[in-house]
Amino acid sequence: MTLKLTGAGLSPYVRKVRTILAEKGLAYEHEPMMPFGVSDDYKRKHPLGKIPLIEDGDRVIPDSSAAAVYLERIQPSPALFPEDPYLHARAVWLEEFGDSAVTSIGGAYFQENVLARAFFKREPDAARLEKVTTEEIPRAFDYLEQTLEDADYLVGGRFTIADIACVSPLANFAYGGGAIDAKRWPRLVAYVERVQGRPSMKALIEEDRRALSAMGG
Incomplete structure (x- = not known):
């Protein structure tokens, strides 16, 4: 079915x-x-x-x-959760980090800069955006930059659920006008481009942009 x-x-x-x-x-x-x-x-x-x-x-x-x-x-293949106990736990943790800390950032930018006027019929919450920009972004992006080190992906050097969860909300961040500072977080910028360039996510982002264009965003 x-x-x-x-x-x-x-x-x-x-x-x-x-x-x-x-x-x-x-x-x-x-x-x-x-x-x-x-x-x-x-x-x-x-x-x-x-x-x-x-x-x-x-x-x-x-x-x-x-x-x-x-x-x-x-559908165990391709595996998105590592078999190694420690790496599996790391992937689950970073999935949660993406779902919470990174999504808080992407959600704020998207909700305030895209949805506020179009759907909620209100002005963007400037105080919320200021807090996210000055407090949440440095904390989350510093952590991801540090975690990446010189690897292509966050856990075990290969693509996992952690990468999907951490990069998906950064699409919303970009739709809301957000940009990652390449001088401060160069690894993160390259990493996001790598993950969003995968066919699985690239097609969805292209679909998103068509939807946003249709709604005037």
Whole structure:
């Protein structure tokens, strides 16, 4: 049975799951639902009313991290979670770092500079952007720059779930006008270009840009 993914394509969490699906060559049906005013039926499947949601027949998997684990189990190759216990734990940690710290940055820039006027009918929250720019960005980007060292990827020198989770929200950061300072974080800039240049994520970013262009963003 074909997998079904529910969630707006511009969401970093939905992009994360779609990248996993593409990397693993899994076919799926995509319902691009916005995470606002969700139906009672959807809330029965995902009590938090958030996106994404994966359905595999009568199996329902809320949350991008739970979906990542499920997809890894049903299609182990190519592996996105290392077998080595320590590297596996590192990948899980950096997935969480991407889902929390990096998504906070990408979400703020995208919500305030793109969605505020278009969807929320309000002015951007300048105080929020200032805090993210002066506090959150240096902390997160310094950590990623340090973690990369001279490697192409974050964990074990190969592409893993950590890279997907940390780079997906940086697309939203860019859509909201954010740019990584190449002088301060040169490894991070090259790394993001490398990951976003993979066919699995590149196609989704191109799709995003078409959607943003259509909505005047």
